[in-house]
Amino acid sequence: xxxxxxxxxxxxxxxxxxxxxxxxxxxxxxxxxxxxxxxxxxxxxxxxxxxxxxxxxxxxxxxxxxxxxxxxxxxxxxxxxxxxxxxxxxxxxxxxxxxxxxxxxxxxxxxxxxxxxxxxxxxxxxxxxxxxxxxxxxxxxxxxxxxxxxxxxxxxxxxxxxxxxxxxxxxxxxxxxxxxxxxxxxxxxxxxxxxxxxxxxxxxxxxxxxxxxxxxxxxxxxxxxxxxxxxxxxxxxxxxxxxx
Amino acid sequence: xxxxxxxxxxxxxxxxxxxxxxxxxxxxxxxxxxxxxxxxxxxxxxxxxxxxxxxxxxxxxxxxxxxxxxxxxxxxxxxxxxxxxxxxxxxxxxxxxxxxxxxxxxxxxxxxxxxxxxxxxxxxxxxxxxxxxxxxxxxxxxxxxxxxxxxxxxxxxxxxxxxxxxxxxxxxxxxxxxxxxxxxxxxxxxxxxxxxxxxxxxxxxxxxxxxxxxxxxxxxxxxxxxxxxxxxxxxxxxxxxxxx
Numbered sequence: 157x158x159x160x161x162x163x164x165x166x167x168x169x170x171x172x173x174x175x176x177x178x179x180x181x182x183x184x185x186x187x188x189x190x191x192x193x194x195x196x197x198x199x200x201x202x203x204x205x206x207x208x209x210x211x212x213x214x215x216x217x218x219x220x221x222x223x224x225x226x227x228x229x230x231x232x233x234x235x236x237x238x239x240x241x242x243x244x245x246x247x248x249x250x251x252x253x254x255x256x257x258x259x260x261x262x263x264x265x266x267x268x269x270x271x272x273x274x275x276x277x278x279x280x281x282x283x284x285x286x287x288x289x290x291x292x293x294x295x296x297x298x299x300x301x302x303x304x305x306x307x308x309x310x311x312x313x314x315x316x317x318x319x320x321x322x323x324x325x326x327x328x329x330x331x332x333x334x335x336x337x338x339x340x341x342x343x344x345x346x347x348x349x350x351x352x353x354x355x356x357x358x359x360x361x362x363x364x365x366x367x368x369x370x371x372x373x374x375x376x377x378x379x380x381x382x383x384x385x386x387x388x389x390x391x392x393x394x395x396x397x398x399x400x
Numbered sequence: 401x402x403x404x405x406x407x408x409x410x411x412x413x414x415x416x417x418x419x420x421x422x423x424x425x426x427x428x429x430x431x432x433x434x435x436x437x438x439x440x441x442x443x444x445x446x447x448x449x450x451x452x453x454x455x456x457x458x459x460x461x462x463x464x465x466x467x468x469x470x471x472x473x474x475x476x477x478x479x480x481x482x483x484x485x486x487x488x489x490x491x492x493x494x495x496x497x498x499x500x501x502x503x504x505x506x507x508x509x510x511x512x513x514x515x516x517x518x519x520x521x522x523x524x525x526x527x528x529x530x531x532x533x534x535x536x537x538x539x540x541x542x543x544x545x546x547x548x549x550x551x552x553x554x555x556x557x558x559x560x561x562x563x564x565x566x567x568x569x570x571x572x573x574x575x576x577x578x579x580x581x582x583x584x585x586x587x588x589x590x591x592x593x594x595x596x597x598x599x600x601x602x603x604x605x606x607x608x609x610x611x612x613x614x615x616x617x618x619x620x621x622x623x624x625x626x627x628x629x630x631x632x633x634x635x636x637x638x639x640x641x642x643x644x
Binding site: 329393 | 624
């Protein structure tokens with residue numbers, strides 16, 4: 157067994173424990189036995205090989221080995237997204253986790269269709285752990301508290317490239333090709349940002365970008381932004397002469 | 401009403417008709433009346449304004465105006481994908497349509513989990529029309545007949561950039577940044593391509609590319625490849641001096 161499990165608390169003295177959903181997944185779904193080998197990760201970039209030492213109701217005790225090589229940090233990308241409804245939320249989080257996005261802010265907008273209730277945010281956070289286990293990512297996608305456009309814009313670092321998805325904007329690729337640092341991208345609800353919201357974003361320095369020449373669904377725009385930043389980050393990591 | 405509908409047969413003498421699902425959607429779901437204005441598209445890049453002239457069971461007659469401006473062609477991207485199961489197929493097609501991919505080939509692989517039966521291909525084609533109606537795309541994503549790796553590789557144009565998704569490959573971004581033409585990208589099943597399949601692809605000139613530093617689900621890799629090609633195409637369309 158080389159399945160990966162999320163540790164809510166880091167190992168101490170070579171021991172750790174899985175609790176709650178993680179313990180149930182290992183003990184009941186996968187029917188682990190004492191001595192089985194797994195990998196555990198703390199969601200902050202560290203991972204360890206481990207062996208099952210004890211199995212109790214809702215708790216699996218582990219003996220933990222020396223840490224594995226630390227994973228590369230996630231992309232310096234914050235996506236502030238007016239959450240879509242139902243399954244599309246689950247998809248959004250799964251794909252952003254797989255594609256290396258660092259942070260998702262549920263964006264409160266005038267035309268938003270889904271409220272980021274504490275239960276919804278908890279469901280998103282659980283989806284992040286599931287996706288990390290599946291894709292091998294060691295650092296959780298951070299699910300930030302819900303925020304308004306003004307709130308998200310106020311807390312940016314000064315050298316962040318700020319983008320707002322807009323079907324009438326300029327193409328995404330060239331902007332990313334010219335910028336190697338942190339990116340904040342805003343994605344509005346199905347009905348789009350209001351004129352006032354777009355004006356707030358552009359007045360605060362956001363560039364309006366069209367991700368594709370069509371009207372994209374909320375989660376498509378967000379996923380394509382993450383994929384675009386992921387592809388561009390590898391270009392920026394190369395010495396310039398290799399690009400010619 | 402400015403909803404968009406797919407025309408199976410092009411207009412003739414200023415008249416056209418919606419049939420089957422399209423007629424039922426307009427007449428029964430949207431309860432159209434004679435005189436209502438819609439837009440129709442033929443899936444080959446042309447679209448027309450139209451008015452409802454007659455409503456019968458499973459057939460809506462239309463009066464069609466002069467053609468609208470022809471849309472830009474889709475990205476010169478063929479994705480050959482070992483189809484995932486269930487809803488993930490539907491998502492794949494919806495997202496590839498929104499992101500402008502030209503052609504999807506259901507790829508027959510050793511470890512594939514979903515067979516591209518005629519019913520499945522028909523379902524995918526229906527999903528393409530739905531997505532085109534929603535996102536405003538005028539040219540259908542072509543769903544090609546299922547093919548093997550050897551079949552797909554044999555039918556390429558000679559100057560196509562051929563990629564095979566592989567978590568141990570080189571980063572995607574720099575390759576796309578250096579290539580402005582047609583792209584063929586192969587995405588294997590959940591269990592990955594076999595060693596023999598990867599060898600066949602690389603022997604035929606495919607570059608192994610890692611889309612992100614994680615193990616991606618089939619549909620995530622395919623969607624991220626489409627997003628990457630879409631972003632790169634806008635870079636290539638710019639005069640070089642604007643990139644500095």
